[in-house]
Amino acid sequence: DLKSVLSLSIQNIPALRRGKHMGFAWGQGNIFVYETLFKATGSGSPFIHEVRKDEDIYSPILRKLFNESHHIFVGLQTIREDLPSKNKKPQFVSISKNYRSVIRACMEELQQVAGYPLIRSVLLQVSILLAIELIWNLCEVLFIDAAPAGSLLLHLLDWVRLHKADVDEKARDVLQSDSPAEHRDYWDVPGGTQTLTEFDVKWRHWHEEVDRCLQDNSFASNQHLEVLCKILLGDEDTLLEHKDLLGTWYHFLVSRLLFCHPTVKPTELHYYAQSCMTMFLDSRSAPEPLDSILLAAFEFDIHQVIKDCSIALNNWWFVAHLTDLLDHCKLLQSHNLHFGSNLREFLLLEYASGLFTHHSLWQLAVDYFDHCLEFGRVYLELQIERVPLDTERKALKVLRICEQRQMSEQVRSICKIMAMRALRNNRLGSALSWSIRAKDAAFATLISERFLQDYCAKGTFSDLDLIDNLGPAMLLSDRLTFLGKYREFHKLYGEKRFKEAAKLLLSLMTAKIAPRSFWMTLLTDALPLLEQKEVIFSADQTYELMFCLEELTSSLNTPSSDSDKSMQEEDVELTKVELLRLALSRNLAMAIVKEGTVET
Amino acid sequence: MENINAKYVSQKISKTRWCPVSYSSLQQPEVFATGSWDNEDNKVSIWSIGNHNNSGLEDGFEGDPQILCEHKHGGDVLDLQFLDQERMVSASSTGAVTIFRYHPNTHTISVLQHWARAHSYPCDNAPCTALVCSSPEIVTVGEDGRIVVFRADQEGAVRVIGEMRTRMLPPHKESSLKLSVVFVRECRQQHNSRGDLPKDHGGFDGDRAPLHCVDRHPNQQHIVATGGQDGMLCVWDVRQGGTPISLMEAHSAEMWEVRFHPTNPDHLFTCSEDGSLLHWETASHSEMPSFLQGGRNSSVISHGALTPAGGNRPLSSAWLCGDSGKGCLETTHMLPSQTMSVNSLDIIGQCLVCGTDGEAIFVNRHVPV
Numbered sequence: 001d002l003k004s005v006l007s008l009s010i011q012n013i014p015a016l017r018r019g020k021h022m023g024f025a026w027g028q029g030n031i032f033v034y035e036t037l038f039k040a041t042g043s044g045s046p047f048i049h050e051v052r053k054d055e056d057i058y059s060p061i062l063r064k065l066f067n068e069s070h071h072i073f074v075g076l077q078t079i080r081e082d083l084p085s086k087n088k089k090p091q092f093v094s095i096s097k098n099y100r101s102v103i104r105a106c107m108e109e110l111q112q113v114a115g116y117p118l119i120r121s122v123l124l125q126v127s128i129l130l131a132i133e134l135i136w137n138l139c140e141v142l143f144i145d146a147a148p149a150g151s152l153l154l155h156l157l158d159w160v161r162l163h164k165a166d167v168d169e170k171a172r173d174v175l176q177s178d179s180p181a182e183h184r185d186y187w188d189v190p191g192g193t194q195t196l197t198e199f200d201v202k203w204r205h206w207h208e209e210v211d212r213c214l215q216d217n218s219f220a221s222n223q224h225l226e227v228l229c230k231i232l233l234g235d236e237d238t239l240l241e242h243k244d245l246l247g248t249w250y251h252f253l254v255s256r257l258l259f260c261h262p263t264v265k266p267t268e269l270h271y272y273a274q275s276c277m278t279m280f281l282d283s284r285s286a287p288e289p290l291d292s293i294l295l296a297a298f299e300f301d302i303h304q305v306i307k308d309c310s311i312a313l314n315n316w317w318f319v320a321h322l323t324d325l326l327d328h329c330k331l332l333q334s335h336n337l338h339f340g341s342n343l344r345e346f347l348l349l350e351y352a353s354g355l356f357t358h359h360s361l362w363q364l365a366v367d368y369f370d371h372c373l374e375f376g377r378v379y380l381e382l383q384i385e386r387v388p389l390d391t392e393r394k395a396l397k398v399l400r401i402c403e404q405r406q407m408s409e410q411v412r413s414i415c416k417i418m419a420m421r422a423l424r425n426n427r428l429g430s431a432l433s434w435s436i437r438a439k440d441a442a443f444a445t446l447i448s449e450r451f452l453q454d455y456c457a458k459g460t461f462s463d464l465d466l467i468d469n470l471g472p473a474m475l476l477s478d479r480l481t482f483l484g485k486y487r488e489f490h491k492l493y494g495e496k497r498f499k500e501a502a503k504l505l506l507s508l509m510t511a512k513i514a515p516r517s518f519w520m521t522l523l524t525d526a527l528p529l530l531e532q533k534e535v536i537f538s539a540d541q542t543y544e545l546m547f548c549l550e551e552l553t554s555s556l557n558t559p560s561s562d563s564d565k566s567m568q569e570e571d572v573e574l575t576k577v578e579l580l581r582l583a584l585s586r587n588l589a590m591a592i593v594k595e596g597t598v599e600t
Numbered sequence: 601m602e603n604i605n606a607k608y609v610s611q612k613i614s615k616t617r618w619c620p621v622s623y624s625s626l627q628q629p630e631v632f633a634t635g636s637w638d639n640e641d642n643k644v645s646i647w648s649i650g651n652h653n654n655s656g657l658e659d660g661f662e663g664d665p666q667i668l669c670e671h672k673h674g675g676d677v678l679d680l681q682f683l684d685q686e687r688m689v690s691a692s693s694t695g696a697v698t699i700f701r702y703h704p705n706t707h708t709i710s711v712l713q714h715w716a717r718a719h720s721y722p723c724d725n726a727p728c729t730a731l732v733c734s735s736p737e738i739v740t741v742g743e744d745g746r747i748v749v750f751r752a753d754q755e756g757a758v759r760v761i762g763e764m765r766t767r768m769l770p771p772h773k774e775s776s777l778k779l780s781v782v783f784v785r786e787c788r789q790q791h792n793s794r795g796d797l798p799k800d801h802g803g804f805d806g807d808r809a810p811l812h813c814v815d816r817h818p819n820q821q822h823i824v825a826t827g828g829q830d831g832m833l834c835v836w837d838v839r840q841g842g843t844p845i846s847l848m849e850a851h852s853a854e855m856w857e858v859r860f861h862p863t864n865p866d867h868l869f870t871c872s873e874d875g876s877l878l879h880w881e882t883a884s885h886s887e888m889p890s891f892l893q894g895g896r897n898s899s900v901i902s903h904g905a906l907t908p909a910g911g912n913r914p915l916s917s918a919w920l921c922g923d924s925g926k927g928c929l930e931t932t933h934m935l936p937s938q939t940m941s942v943n944s945l946d947i948i949g950q951c952l953v954c955g956t957d958g959e960a961i962f963v964n965r966h967v968p969v
Contacts, residue, residue, distance in 0.1 A: 064608040067959045071606075074938050360612055360638045363940060363957055391676055391693045391727050392743065393614075394638065396829075397941065397957075400853055400873055425721040427745070433810070 059125065061109050063361070068102045069321055070364040076328060077371045089144075092329050096140040099321060103133045131290055132318050134163050135309065138297050139322060142266065143331055149265040150196045153257055160254045164247065200263050207233070234259030240279065249280035250294055266300070273298035302331060306343070316351035320368075323347050345372045349379055356383045366401055377405070385410055389417060399437070412438045419443060428454070429463025432480075436470075441477040448479035452486075456521060461487060482513045489525070502529050502536045509548045519552050520573075523580055530583040539591040546584050553577055604935065606960040607665050611636035611643060613955025615680040615944045617688070619646075619702075628965065629948045631668070633688055633702075634955055635677025637943075642677060644690055645670035646702050646709065649951075649963055665963055671700060671709035675725075681733045683752060687712065689738050691728035695719040697740050699752060713752065719744045813858045818865050823919050827855030831872055833880070835919050845920050848929070850878060856943050864969045868919075869934075869952070871942035877934045877954055879967070882919060935962060 025032045033049045076095050079088065107129045110122055141147055141155040214229050230238040234256055239246070246252045253276035257264050264272070273295055281287065287295070289312040296304035310319050326332055327344040352368035355361045365383070369376035384402060389395040395418050402410040415438030422430035428451055435443040455461055467487045474484040485508055492501035505526055508514040514522055526545060529536045537545065614637035618629040630650035636642045647665040675694035682688045683699065690698050699713040719726040719742025726744035733739075736752040749759040809830040817823035822838045831851030834844035851872035861867040868880040935942065940958035947953075952964045 060610040063610040063959065067608050067610075068606075071938065071958065078938070359640055360959075363612075391678070392729075393676070393678065393693075396854060397873065404853075421724075425724055425726070425744075427743075430743075 058358075061106055061113065062125065064109075065102055065106045066317065066355070066361055066364060068105075069099060069317070070367065072098050072102070073321060073324065073371075074367050076325065079328070089146075089329075092325065093140065093145050096136070096144050096325060099325070100133055100136055100140070103129055103136070107133070128313070130163070132313070134159075135290075135293055135297065135305070136318070136322060137162065138294060139302075139305065139326070142269075142297055142300065143302060143326060144329055147266070149263050150199065152266055152269075153254075153262050153264060156254045157258065160251050164251060196263055203262055231255075232259055236279065243280065246280075249277045249291065252276050252280045270295075270299040302326060303343075306347075310347070316347060316354060320347040320351035345374055345376070348372050349375060353379065353383065356386075359388075362387055363397075370405075380405070381407055381410060385413055389414065392418070412440055414438075415440060416443065419447070423447070423450075429466040432463070432466060436473045436476060439476060444477040445479040448477065448483040451483055452479075452518065461490070478513065479515070482508065482515065482518075485513060486522075493529075498529060498532065498534075498536045502526070502541065505529070506537075506541055506544060510544060516552070516555070519548060520576065523549060523552070524576065527580065527583055530587045535587065535590045535594050537587055537591065539588060539595055542584055542588040542591055546581075546588075549577070549580055549584065604962050604964045605664070606936075606939075606958075606962055608958075608960050609634075609645075609667075610959055612638050612957050612959055613943060613961060614677050616946050616953045616955040616961065617680050617682055617944075618946045618948045618951065618953060619688075620682050620685055621948065622685070627949075628951050631704075632665075632946065632953050632963075633680060633682070634961065635673065635680045635690055637676035637678075637693075642673045642675065643670045644673045644677060644680070644688075644700060644709065646707075647961070649965070665961055669702070669707045669709050671711070673698070675727075678727055679730050681731055683733045683735050683738070687752070689731060689733055691731045691740055691742075693725070693727040695725045695728050695742060695744075697728055697731065697738070697748075697750065699738075715750065715757070718742065718748055718750070718757070719746060812854055812856055815858045815860050817860050817919065818862050820865075825858045825860065825868060825919075827851075827858045827870055827872075829854050831855050831874065833858065833868075833870055837920055850880075850931075851876060853941075856941070857945050859945060859947055861947055861969055863949070867969050869945055869947055871945045871954055873941040875935070875937075875939040875941055875956070877942050877945060877952075877962075879932045879934050881930045881932075883930070934964065934967075 023034050072095060079091060107126055110126045110129070113119075113122055137159050141152075141159055145155065147155045210229060210232050214226070214233065227238060231242075236256065239252060239255060243252075246255065250273075253273055256276060257272060261268075261272070277287065277291060277295060281291070289308060293305055293308045293312070296308060306319050306323055309322075310316070313319070323332065323344045324347075327342075332343060348368050349372055352365040352372075355365035355368070362383075366380060369380040369383075372379070384398060384407070387394075387398055389398065395414060399411060399414055402408075402414065415434045419431040419434035419438075419440075422428075422434060428447060432444065432447045432451075435447060451461065451463075451467070461467060464487070467484060468491070470480070470484045474481050485504065489501050489504045489508070492498075492504060505522060509519055509522060523545070526537075613634050615633075615635040617633050619631040619633060621627045621629050631646060631648050634645050634647065636645075646668045648668050649665050673690060673692065674696060675692035677690050678693055679691040680688060686704070687699055687701050690700065692698065695717055697715045697718040698711060700709050701712045702709050717725075718740055719728045721744055726742050728740050728742040731738060731740040737758070738750045738752065740748050740750065742748070746760055748757045751758050809828040809832070811826050811828040813827045815825050817825075824836045824838055826834045826836065826844075827850065828834075831849065831853055833848045833850040833855065835846045836844045850870050851874050853873035855870055855872045858868065858870045861869070866882045869877065870880065871877040934952065935954070939960070940956050942954050942956050945952065945954040947967065950965060950967045950969060952967045953961065955961050
């Protein structure tokens, strides 16, 4: 039954034992509930229960609704603002119809799935979708299409007929035999060949005709015909007698309007609506949520419709999209809520936040946030960091989203997470790429240090490809520059371009690119160059090397240098220094001789 | 664009692949497989676009993909390739490699082989990022920097190439490893051949963006197209290495897949994170100024303006035009605008299938090639 579907629900948590206290904590889109004891004694239950408000987003068929409507939503946002409104109205109507067709497609698919035996939960979903489509259709007729008197009734007829056909197939057959459709041929298409007043006159004429027939008892012989006649006259009592055929009060309303006031104006609707509802429903039953929503629609109280729907439905999908569309039609007064944003934005934000809790649909939410001008960005910044980054691919996609919106904080944070993960698995190259992408100088320095330590420990570099191709990224941090240049030195050496290698090596020290701690290694690297037969370092260069060595040794000899070095280490250090001094002096000698020689 | 419609499938699609048709029959493909990602339960599914005997599906129009069967898959499907007409292999984000068999008679999928930790770190899972099949061998590549060769009928790995330390490439360069994998498969040498290509990539000058996808020209094996993080399409001549022959700004975001048309290689397809799928076509024997000069703008020309010249193709393919001014390149958008990221595409004959992050599959059966 359609009406009872839209109501507040109470959720029992079966796993919690009776009589126990319940503690809870809010999550994102859910509540964690657990058994708790206010007294310290007694055993407790170790379980935490997750209560999710919105199960819809996990239904595979309803997921299509979210995806397709997202597509329509994005299309709607890009309709140009500068078009005159009369051009835009057909577009809005068409968009509204698109949304509705998406709802219907879902409904049909759900119905196919429900099959036999009827699955209750699926049927429930179908009923909700039916209700949603009913309300949306009415809003489209009344607000978006804003049908004037005359065509208004035609649209309402279509509306009712469509939903009658949905709900009750059997009734449709019966209805068609009594159907007012036959009498539609009486009238030309509204707005077509005759004006409203012309039509009104004709109609009144016809109405009087029928009335006279009835009074004359011309149909007295045939009971059915008489009833038919009374219906045509819009006789309330007769109509009410056929309540079960009509099914709903709004069907009753439209029938009555059809027979009594076909030229009803939009502004008059709510009088009839109210009275029909009262007549149709038993006085003892309170109006269901659906009824009040429809009534509010007939009263053209958009805000009330939205408010009631928000309460009745468990998912913001419907109100968010409908409000957005109505806002584009400029039908909502900008109703500033207490917390600053307007109604449309509030609903969209709520809906999108709900989407973000979904492991997969979070990507859709990004576009919704983009189109919430006031708070969308802030919400996105907060939410996007919480997307779990299971794989590199996903991290790249999230990064792309952040970079496109210049969210540099988030970019940094995501890259840092990925870089740390890479470091943990000893993937130094990968970690370095991530920190370069984030332009995170501090982290790049850290990783470069690790690279260098690795080199000192093993004598070779890992991830050569990356270091060789740093390009301008090398300048991100001093340490990184040094790493790149040092690798270049090795390459030059490997290619036997000794003079260039020597020059580079020296510049690393003199330009202070190399950290002091590394100088010893560099000088040791210089040894093979010094020992070559051919003189590679010029005299000036040799002087500079010596100067560097002196600087290094003097700092090593200062009392503040770590005294916890073992004797062996100190010996090694001393030997190295001596070797260097020897090599340097020899080189100096040879260089002086070579430079002093005149080539003949 | 008239022939393309979205089919919403309630799962983000990471890979779509046509089931291979036997070349002798010259049929258009009818069955394709998809892999999903970012779901709590990921799946590998088989779809059909052929006509069905069991039609009770009045609302489906001709060519609407219908699901035949599916199988759950642990982890995201990072790559999916068909081994032959019945078997397909998937690479998972958990580091597993699985061979599935599709039984067309019963419309079921069963698992033939499963290597659970084909790729791993000491303390973590390492996603297996790409794989290449040449029956019965399967070569896989993972974030742990190793290349592993499997045989479809054997339990363990046949060969592991790439030691853990020295050959560890940054993960977004794994696809460049894929190319070297292709070479490995051909040359069947363990060390030498793999050294070649990555060095070539190492030499590129202006373009240092990580690569995501790579494809070889089906006939002229030295021509290679790549796409990467910056969305640029590069065409390389491997013989000359070093710098790409042409660079084109194809997309505004990462390019996920690039594919030469298998039988008509003047056509190339690329898809990207920015939600577009482009159809590139070279036309040889044209006097028009080369689109590739400078190569910096990508305009969309409506298709049909130029038909590719049939008949004899010059030995140096039109893709290698560079600045010579002899070729012209046309691009066409194949999807309606504002789709979400297109993650994967596949083309056989005139049939194109692609999958998006908007949980939609698009099939076009009348691609003009």
